[in-house]
Amino acid sequence: DTEVTQTPKHLVMGMTNKKSLKCEQHMGHRAMYWYKQKAKKPPELMFVYSYEKLSINESVPSRFSPECPNSSLLNLHLHALQPEDSALYLCASSQVPQADNSPLHFGNGTRLTVT
């Protein structure tokens, strides 16, 4: 079983809806990440939080809004999405945000479909 939990597993939403993806880890990790993965493509980084502060935003459109309420939780708020935003959204965490050998631990992902 993965130690990073993501909910929901599947989400279908219309372009006018507002929804949130949730991610939780209890490994004491201080860095958390959102990745987006389109079908048959590798994951692409969206955001990195380090000690609950947004550290990296990979020029993600503002219709995606991340939030890190505490060191264990990471949310991704969605609003006015487009059909091309349909993808697998992966949350990950790592021990420390600095460049070292600590691997990223991923959740099972949320499969998002925008209609």
Place this chain on the structure above:
Amino acid sequence: AQKITQTQPGMFVQEKEAVTLDCTYDTSDPSYGLFWYKQPSSGEMIFLIYQGSYDQQNATEGRYSLNFQKARKSANLVISASQLGDSAMYFCAMRETVNTGFQKLVFGTGTRLLVSP
């Protein structure tokens, strides 16, 4: 900028045989780290093995080993005694340092492995 290349879109292997998945990389950083992840159809990315650029020995984790050839800039994953459950997508990834030390993983395009009985 760093780059990861996986030239094998798909690989087939029979159960109990060994298979090698190729990965080459390009970087000008003297210190770097290479990771391999497995992604089953369920979607989860599972960490398999890590190799640091200064590690003297090739990394091993159970049935997984990394054939690290620094001069050739290759970090091939070797899976010994393949099992049906090894059928999945495999990604090679490199740690990229951005913004004063934050870790960012950049992934290759992946290799889909199919293990047959």
